[in-house]
Amino acid sequence: xSDLDALxxxxxxxxxxxxxxxxxxxxxxxxxxxxxxxxxxxxxGLSDAQLDTPYRPGGWTxxxxxxxxxxxxxxxxxxxxxxxTEDAPTIRTYQEGKWAxxxxxxxxxxxxxxxxxxxxxxxxxxxxxxxxxxxxxxxVKHPDWGVMTLDDLLAQYAWHGRHHAAHIRNTVGIRD
Numbered sequence: 742x743s744d745l746d747a748l749x750x751x752x753x754x755x756x757x758x759x760x761x762x763x764x765x766x767x768x769x770x771x772x773x774x775x776x777x778x779x780x781x782x783x784x785x786g787l788s789d790a791q792l793d794t795p796y797r798p799g800g801w802t803x804x805x806x807x808x809x810x811x812x813x814x815x816x817x818x819x820x821x822x823x824x825x826t827e828d829a830p831t832i833r834t835y836q837e838g839k840w841a842x843x844x845x846x847x848x849x850x851x852x853x854x855x856x857x858x859x860x861x862x863x864x865x866x867x868x869x870x871x872x873x874x875x876x877x878x879x880x881v882k883h884p885d886w887g888v889m890t891l892d893d894l895l896a897q898y899a900w901h902g903r904h905h906a907a908h909i910r911n912t913v914g915i916r917d
Contacts, residue, residue: 748797751907776902
């Protein structure tokens with residue numbers, strides 16, 4: 742892995758896990774549940790200068806990352822609900838890079854996105870915990886990623902929260 746790839750993917754690239762058992766699924770749901778508090782803890786007390794520091798050359802700032810996570814996870818929540826209620830729906834992509842360049846993502850206070858993430862994840866986790874185990878095998882069709890099960894999406898977004906938390910940790914010099 743190149744130095745730039747190590748900065749881009751500090752916990753490695755996402756890999757699909759395949760079907761999950763109940764324990765693995767519960768651990769991923771817990772990771773989704775804990776992500777908002779982890780991100781909030783990482784950025785509490787950071788100055789505007791720190792929030793406006795990119796996590797890698799040419800990358801987003803910590804502020805943009807904080808605004809990106811609820812954008813991404815709101816899409817994930819909707820994708821999973823579509824997958825749970827429709828037969829193999831084709832889900833939409835969104836231009837995350839363009840969303841990150843919008844004014845509120847570049848300069849807005851992070852509290853609004855942290856609060857949104859808290860509420861979104863509470864609702865998402867309630868949905869995930871109530872979903873019958875068999876429904877995690879249901880699928881969606883993503884234009885770039887192909888056919889994905891709800892287990893795949895769960896694993897991807899649990900990874901996504903950890904991925905961006907690692908960007909912040911590395912940028913501000915927090916070691917595990």
